[in-house]
Amino acid sequence: MNEPRFYNSRVASTYLEYLIKFRPEIDIQKLISDSGIESYELEDEGHWLTQKQVDAFHDALAKQADDLALSREAGRYMTASRSFSVIRQFILGFIDPMHAYLRIPRIAGYMNRSASCQVKKLGPNKVEITVNIANGVHERPYQCENRIGTFEAIANFFTHKLPLVEHPVCVHKGGSSCVCI
Numbered sequence: 001m002n003e004p005r006f007y008n009s010r011v012a013s014t015y016l017e018y019l020i021k022f023r024p025e026i027d028i029q030k031l032i033s034d035s036g037i038e039s040y041e042l043e044d045e046g047h048w049l050t051q052k053q054v055d056a057f058h059d060a061l062a063k064q065a066d067d068l069a070l071s072r073e074a075g076r077y078m079t080a081s082r083s084f085s086v087i088r089q090f091i092l093g094f095i096d097p098m099h100a101y102l103r104i105p106r107i108a109g110y111m112n113r114s115a116s117c118q119v120k121k122l123g124p125n126k127v128e129i130t131v132n133i134a135n136g137v138h139e140r141p142y143q144c145e146n147r148i149g150t151f152e153a154i155a156n157f158f159t160h161k162l163p164l165v166e167h168p169v170c171v172h173k174g175g176s177s178c179v180c181i
Contacts, residue, residue: 003050003051003052004050004051004113004136005048005049005050005113006048006049006050006051006112006113006114006134006137007048007049007050007051007053007054007111007112007113007114008045008047008048008049008110008111008112009041009042009043009044009045009047009048009049010045010081010110010111011049011054011111011112011146012037012042012049012054012057013042013043013045013081014074014075014077014078014081015057015061015074016028016031016032016042017077017081017082018073018074018077018081019031019061019074021077022073022077023065023070025064025065026061026064026065027064030060030064031057031060031061031064034056034060034063035053035056035057035059035060035061036053036056037049037053037056037057041053048113051114051137051138051139054143055140058071058140058142068145069145071142071143071145071146071149072145072146072148072149072152073149074146074149075145075146075147075148075149075150075151075152075153076149076150076152076153076156076162077149077153078149078150078153079153079154079156079157080153096158097125097154097155097157097158097159097163098121098124098125098127100154100157100158101119101127101129101151101154101155102119102121102127104117104119104129104151104154105117105118105119111150113134114133114134114137114139114143115131115132115133115134115137115139116131116132116134117129117130117131117132118130118132122181126181127181128179128180128181129151129179129180129181130177130178130179131147131177131178131179131180132176132177133171133177133178139171140172141172144167144170144171144172144178147178147180148165148167148180151163151165151180152165165180165181166180166181167179167180167181168181
């Protein structure tokens with residue numbers, strides 16, 4: 001039985017770019033080999049990975065780097081990543097972070113099919129992002145952290161400062177969705 005493919009290979013490619021630039025002690029070839037993901041799968045921006053593949057990638061990375069913040073840091077690198085150049089151009093079309101955040105539901109579809117997002121403006125510089133994981137999908141906490149890092153990257157792209165992100169509701173802590181403010 002074929003597993004559903006939820007995650008665009010750009011996400012893993014962003015991790016690799018981040019690791020090459022900021023964590024040169026990580027053996028990239030070993031990481032790719034241990035994850036069971038083929039190089040061609042990472043090079044093809046139109047390729048989608050399964051939950052099993054991204055979990056294997058993360059587990060292989062965790063064996064080399066005992067760093068709980070790594071997934072979030074890789075998410076923060078999203079707007080600088082070569083693999084997200086198309087999405088970066090899309091974000092550049094907005095005048096300010098608020099307009100970019102309001103487009104997250106559309107942007108998210110380029111990265112994953114495992115969840116849907118709704119964004120509600122709460123104030124001039126404040127949004128609430130609700131992430132609903134699709135039925136049958138069992139994301140792990142590192143994916144939540146990577147998503148939060150991606151949300152931080154959007155504001156950082158415009159302001160060169162990381163925003164304060166609150167995460168009062170999380171599927172990994174009993175919530176039916178993830179909510180970020």
